[in-house]
Amino acid sequence: MPVSTEAWFLYGRKAGEPRTARLVRESFTLPDPGDGEVQVEPLYGSFEGNMGHALERKPIDICRQRGEERVVIGNSGVFRIVALGANVHGLREGQYGMVTGVAVPDLWGYPEKIFAYDGPGTMGLLAKRANIKQACVVPLPDQTRHTLRQWAVFSLRYVTAWSNWEAAHGMFRLLVGADELPAPHVWGWGGGTTLAELSLAARFGCRVVMLSGSAHHRETIRAHGVEPLDRAQFGSLQFDEKRFSEDREYRQQYSEAEARFLDEVKRRTDGLMTQIFIDYIGGPVYRATLKALGREGVLTTAGWMEGMVVNYLRAVECIGRHQHVHTHFARRRQCEAAVAYGEEHGWMPILEDRTYAFGEIPQLADDFLAGKTDVFPVYSINEIDEAYVPGAPRTSGSGPST
Structure with missing residues (x-):
């Protein structure tokens, strides 16, 4: 009723x-x-x-x-x-x-x-x-x-990350085999979905780095087995095309910040640059992201945190054999595969x-x-005994409240 x-x-x-x-x-x-x-x-x-x-x-x-x-x-x-x-x-x-x-x-x-x-x-x-x-x-x-708290986070961010990683990693392996480069460099910026995807990439043997301007978030990133990198050290990497063309001071500041960032990418990858870059931010960092890609690099995303409209030179991307991967959540079989992998291998949020x-x-x-x-x-939403294990027989006083 x-x-x-x-x-x-x-x-x-x-x-x-x-x-x-x-x-x-x-x-x-x-x-x-x-x-x-x-x-x-x-x-x-x-x-x-x-x-x-x-x-x-x-x-x-x-x-x-x-x-x-x-x-x-x-x-x-x-x-x-x-x-x-x-x-x-x-x-x-x-x-x-x-x-x-x-x-x-x-x-x-x-x-x-x-x-x-x-x-x-x-x-x-x-x-x-x-x-x-x-x-x-x-x-x-x-x-x-x-x-249950872990599964609550897993249900969207981790499933999204699974689907996006499946496409991005599969794309890169069409271009460069595991026998040629066993441990690709995978970088990312964004939020929880980026972190979930980078922690998955680490489990696939990749060398992973996540950029963040928050010291507290960098602690969380490290706890997930991902190398954190302070984004603030490079200065403002927020690209604004109009200001770049009209404001000389801004153009110089941005160019210097971008150069410092790319120098760090080059240093950490021994000149290879990144093979996969996970970008859930979009417009303001798109230019720097593209420049951080090595040849045969994959730029992958399933989000647009700060900008949906981006521009790139098709000829440059073709010559560099860059691949652009776009996904939107996942289909059911991917959800089920992600759940099975997460349960067995402990791929879970901390x-x-x-x-x-x-x-x-x-x-x-x-x-x-x-x-x-x-x-x-x-x-x-509804209180539940934290000691309750889903699937276990319920006893008096355990399980969700009514």
Whole structure:
């Protein structure tokens, strides 16, 4: 039967309102799960870049895009299944799962629209209860060795990293074999997905470096087995084409910063430069990223943190045999492969202690947009005994609260 519950809602922008939205906590009545749906009790989520984009309404107002007055975002997290709709197979009540972001797949299962973002009619995990399609559920391994908080982060960032790395590494190996260069140089800048991908590259025997201007984040980077490099030491690597052409002082400052950066890349790679560069920032660093690529280099991305529009000289890229890889989340078989690999090999995020409570979601949103969160910002929705192991028999006092 329908249940009364609550969620943090994002409303479409009205005339005169600020561009950046504020989430609104409201009660609502959730119907029974429909055909092919499951009802879930969200437990933990990870605050993602696309959630920030949704709040800033950049590049789109997702409510307007979806033709809906209000939406519930949150597309990275874990939950417990509490009810099954008709024609749901292979899942059971009480089972733990993570969400997969494919709301509207293409012919081969890759996402055209993302769950709880631009996917119409989809309801995210910033709710005490939610109904979601079975196709968006990936069960967690029974008796998993890892925590629910880790899986909450894994469900989007690590799956995205898996799909992108599969394409980028596969592309490079079409050009240069493992017998020719066993340990490619792989660098990156961005956030948690970049770190996840670099930590995966390290497991593939690559020599990995991640740039960050935050001392605290560099500690996290090192803890994941990735060599951190202070981006601030090079000066401003924020390229602005208009200023570069019109402002002599800026042009000199940028050119010097770029030269210092490229000298460091050359020094650390013994002149090879990078074979794969993972760039989730975009426009402001695109010029420096391209110059840091060696011959047969691969520039790979699945995001656009600070700029979607980029320019390059096609002739230069052709002569250098540079390959540009673009991916968008993953298809289901990649989700399942990533989960299996992560469980077996311990490819998991190392998390800090801070977990934002459900009532602190607006503060988390503010902190995220201000760049004040950890690399992997985690929040809770429904309380759960941290000692509970998914898949284990439940005992009195353990498991999720109701």
